[in-house]
Amino acid sequence: MNMPIALPAAHQTLMFNEAAETAALVAGQFARNRETVAALASQLRASPPPFVATCARGSSDHAATYAKYLIETQLGIVTASLSPSIGSVYAAPLRLEGALFIAISQSGKSPDLLRNAEAAKAAGARVVALVNVEDSPLAQLADTVIPLGAGPEKSVAATKSYLASLAAIAQLVAHWKDEPGLLAALDTLPQSLGEAWNQDWSTLTDGLVDARNLFVLGRGLGLGAAQEAALKFKETCGLHAEAYSSAEVKHGPMALVGAGFPVLVFAQPDETGAGALAVADEFHARGAEVWVASARGASSTAPSSVQLPLAQAAHPALAPLLTVQSFYRAINALALRRGHNPDLPPHLNKVTETV
Template identity: 80%
Template sequence: MTMALPAQDQTLMFSEAAQAAEVVAAQLRRNHDAVAALAAELRAAPPPFVATCARGSSDHAATYAKYLVETRLGVVTASLSPSVGSVYAAPLRLRGALFLAISQSGRSPDLLRNAEAARAAGARVVALVNVEDSPLAELADAVLPLGAGPERSVAATKSYLASLSAIAQLVAHWSGNAVLLRALDALPDAMANAWTQDWSPLVDGLADARNLFVLGRGLGLAAAQEAALKFKETCGLHAEAYSSAEVRHGPMALVGPGFPVLAFAQPDATGADAEAAAAQFHGRGAQVWLASADAPQGGAGTVLPLAAAPDPALAPLLVVQSFYRAANALALRRGHNPDLPPHLNKVTETV
């Protein structure tokens, strides 16, 4: 017997994602002094590099951290595989490094083992975590609470966006970038605007799809990765995320007539490449949607509106916020309850 699905605005995913603007506003206020103090310490004793450690949506936030730290601070940032420490028990040379551990629950054994090993190796361990009394928070040198509150839907939404805003606040203070600091003040209102954007053409177009590519580049790659994951877990739709540059190195051979492609045009120097890829695939007859704050030149498929970003670095939060609403609607359209994906639990504990 098939259970009745909730209305679009009655899912946990919808209500939790809709809270993201308020969550971010409260988080930025609450964490301001702690972030400013941590940033001062990082300026006084600059780390030679940054290592991130996370899984799932949190690892997509780590992708955002990589691009933001490298572009705004020039500090090399690399993703550390949790398996290196938890399975292989391989010691790493992390003395003086900044180790960013990103987690909603702060309980996964592999993440904890790596954080412990990083601290023993002389790294500064900073935890971005939603559960403030978690084991990860207890072992970290510094904690930046996400402040997303309880998240009952299996699909992470507001906690993911809170991870991105915490990263942006840290980088803004660490770099001393006055423009980005001011932009953070305008971020919650921009996110509220992003939630109202109409992406119904995407929902209509993917109702019967079996697979698709999601494209982004630079700071926008994290948004593409997050969207591809949510398509899989909430909509039962196979999606793969690619850089709009990397997709040309082989995967584009799959794109032909009718193949679905969703492209995110990041409003910076990478945006033109995403638009060019969208136009190229549209020219082949692919079914293309391009999320862009501006009307692109040339045929690039169906344009999805994006809220204007107060700073290009914050645009990924806006595109993901708009996407979450569309993903919730698409899941229901395809007969899935986005709050209860099959075979998944809210907290995944890997070793």
């Protein structure tokens, strides 16, 4: 006879307590990295790269999605994700002369990421490492290191290191653009993250206890948040979830959505928000269970979906960090409700060393 596994209380998990540290660590990160980031930004303004390439895996790659949209919307510089397999498996030479190569990693020691960073540097790219382990091999080979400063993260599910990655990207882009509004918004981010942590998303937790499948929708700056949420549903809750752009979901995947099918929508407080809300209304009208995280409130064109409260972002570009922070608290509780320990997902390790 199998004995039930004893689970901690929601506030006792490593995931809960590590995610709860985010506001304070981002404040420290901004203060510590300000001079390094400002110097790098000055160099990038003086000699703009022709394009930006990112390289990462897992949650760090979801941070890279955020980087793509933030750099392209704020700076107008094309940004693409470089598959780690290009350098490690295919060993294909790439033309990266003058490019900015951003490697994002918690451990800084995944072999495929290191090979790509080495290849990028050899090809003439400026290598910038966003890394949590400051004496890691990745940090040692980078031209510039922006430490995440998240400290030890013992839960297998990354939380504070992911948000620290987004914060580092936001700080770099704000200084690079040198735009007063975005720079001022950074100063308010730690307080806003604290407010986001205290939002009540219990309706989402209650509604997904018995779910088997789920779509998570975002768009633009919010797409990386949707990708991160879908990963966390699978990783911590054993719940199959897929992330889609709220535009792309209408190109086939929406055929699956109908009565009883759950959908979580992250609506950005920017030009993409109205479209996301319209999709939420359409799915709700078809009988789907829909939760909408939106600072703008519910759409008025159809019966209201379940609304999830969001902390107000001082700048739309920072909204994804607040959305994810509220989500982390909810997903920790959901994992426990579904009988899973979010700190110890089956078959997973903290560091995945792919080659």
